[in-house]
Structure formats: C-alpha cells, structure tokens
Amino acid sequence: IGLYYTHAGDAEQAKKYLENCVEQIENVQDINLIAPIAFDLGVSYLIKGEWSKAIDLFPKAIALIEKTNTEKEFFGKPSNCYAMFHVWYGFWVGALGEFTEGKRWLDKGLSLALALDHPYTIGMTEFIYGWFLSMKGDGENCIMHIRNGIMNLEKAKAHIYLHLAWNISGLGHYLLGDLD
Numbered sequence: 001i002g003l004y005y006t007h008a009g010d011a012e013q014a015k016k017y018l019e020n021c022v023e024q025i026e027n028v029q030d031i032n033l034i035a036p037i038a039f040d041l042g043v044s045y046l047i048k049g050e051w052s053k054a055i056d057l058f059p060k061a062i063a064l065i066e067k068t069n070t071e072k073e074f075f076g077k078p079s080n081c082y083a084m085f086h087v088w089y090g091f092w093v094g095a096l097g098e099f100t101e102g103k104r105w106l107d108k109g110l111s112l113a114l115a116l117d118h119p120y121t122i123g124m125t126e127f128i129y130g131w132f133l134s135m136k137g138d139g140e141n142c143i144m145h146i147r148n149g150i151m152n153l154e155k156a157k158a159h160i161y162l163h164l165a166w167n168i169s170g171l172g173h174y175l176l177g178d179l180d
Contacts, residue, residue, distance in 0.1 A: 001017045002014045002015070002016075002017035002018035002021065002037075002040055002041070002044065003018075003040040003043070003044075005017065006018075006040065006043055006044045006047060011044050011047045011048035012048070014040075014044045015041070015044050015045075015048060015050070018037060018040050018041040018044055019041065021033075021037045021041075029064065031064050031065060031068045031070055031073075031075075032075065034061060034064060035061060035064075035065060035070070035073070035075040035077075035081045036075045036076055036077055036081070038057055038058065038060075038061040038081070038085070039075070039077050039081050039084065039085075041054075041057060042054055042057070042058070042084070042085070042088050045092075046088070051091075051092040051095050051096065052092070052096060054088060054089070054092050055089070055092060055093065055096070058085045058086075058088060058089040058092075059089065061081070061085050062082065062085050062086065062089070065081065065082050065085070070082075071112070072116065078120050078158070079113075079118070079120050079121040079124050079125075080112065080113065080116055080118060080121045082112060083109045083110075083112035083113040083116065083121050083125060084109065084121070084124065084125070085109075086105050086106070086108045086109030086112060087105070087106055087109035087110070087113075087124070087125050087128050087129065088128065089105050090102040090103065090104065090105025090106035090107075090108075090109060090132065091106065091128050091129075091131065091132045093105060094106070094132045094135060094136065095132075095135060099136050102132060103132075106125075106128070106129050106132055109125055109129075110122075110125050110126070110129060113125040119152040119153075119155040119156035120152070120153070120156035120158050122148070122149075122152040123148075123149050123150070123151075123152030123153035123154075123155070123156055123158055123161070124149070124153070124158075124161065125149070126145045126146065126148040126149030126152060127145075127146065127149035127150075127153065127161060127164070127165045127168070128149075129145040129149075130142045130143070130144075130145035130146035130149055130165070130168050130169070130172065131146075131168050133145060133172075134168055134171045134172055134175065137175055138175070139171075139172045139173065139174070139175030139176040140172075140176060142168065142169075142171070142172035142175065143169060143172035143173065143176075146165055146168050146169040146172060147169070149165050150162065150165045150166065150169070153165060
C-alpha cells in the first residue's frame with residue numbers, strides 16, 4: 001500500500017504506511033520483510049526529499065543483509081537492494097554535505113551493481129551517482145555516469161526514470177557551461 005501511494009503521488013500517505021511497517025517488523029529481523037519495505041521507504045524518502053530520515057534506515061538494512069548473506073537477492077524488487085541501499089545512502093550522505101563519505105558508499109554500490117551485471121541495477125546506480133555529482137558541481141563526471149545510466153536504463157526498458165536521467169544530464173552540461 002505504501003508503494004502504491006508513493007507512485008500515486010501521495011508520498012506523505014506512503015511514508016505513513018511504510019514507516020509503520022518498518023516499526024512493526026524491525027524487531028523481527030526478517031530480511032525478507034525488511035529489505036523490500038526499506039527499499040519502498042527509500043523511494044518514498046527520495047520522492048519526498050526527506051533524505052535525512054534514510055540515514056538511520058539503510059545502515060541497519062545493509063547490516064542485516066550482510067548478516068543473512070543475502071547480498072545478491074533482489075527481494076522482489078527491480079534492482080538489487082544491497083547495491084541500491086549503498087547508493088542511496090551515499091547519495092543522501094553527500095546531499096547532507098559529506099561528499100567524501102557519500103562517494104565511498106556510491107563507489108561500493110556501483111561496484112556491487114557492476115559485479116551483478118544487471119542493467120536495471122547498473123542504470124539506477126549510475127543515474128543516482130550522476131545526480132550526486134551534479135550536487136557536488138562535477139559536471140564532467142556527472143554526464144559520464146548519467147550516460148552510462150541512460151544506456152543501461154534503456155537496455156532494461158526502465159523508461160520510468162529516463163526523463164529524470166536526461167534532466168540531470170542537462171544539469172551536468174549546464175555545470176560545464178554547455179548551454180546548447
């Protein structure tokens with residue numbers, strides 16, 4: 001229900017459902033429940049711009065995935081949760097001003113995505129990495145990551161995020177003074 005509200009444009013309602021789920025199951029320590037809900041909550045936080053709230057969530061999910069040796073599982077999601085949790089965490093840490101720490105997490109997430117050789121996971125990882133670099137003011141590397149992201153998102157037929165990737169690509173060009 002929370003993911004439904006996220007994609008229906010009611011991020012506030014989505015957050016209520018998803019946060020309630022996390023509160024109810026966090027004590028259960030069942031990765032098959034926690035990973036997909038944390039993933040959905042991450043999407044909700046991303047859309048709503050409540051990035052600081054994810055700072056507490058993803059290290060816990062990452063630790064539980066590592067504890068249960070389920071790093072390669074997708075938990076019913078279109079991209080690998082373990083890789084995406086690293087990428088989102090790095091993005092949010094960077095968005096809060098810790099660019100060096102954010103880059104470290106993004107590098108690990110990208111490495112995980114590339115090792116899986118899964119176009120959707122790679123595409124989302126590269127897209128979010130490019131977005132991070134745009135916030136940092138690094139237009140050249142932003143464009144490189146965004147192009148890789150677009151190529152992989154197209155390969156995966158993940159059209160839902162292409163418009164955002166092209167938008168960030170434009171921002172990368174703007175940062176380089178390339179207004180055409």
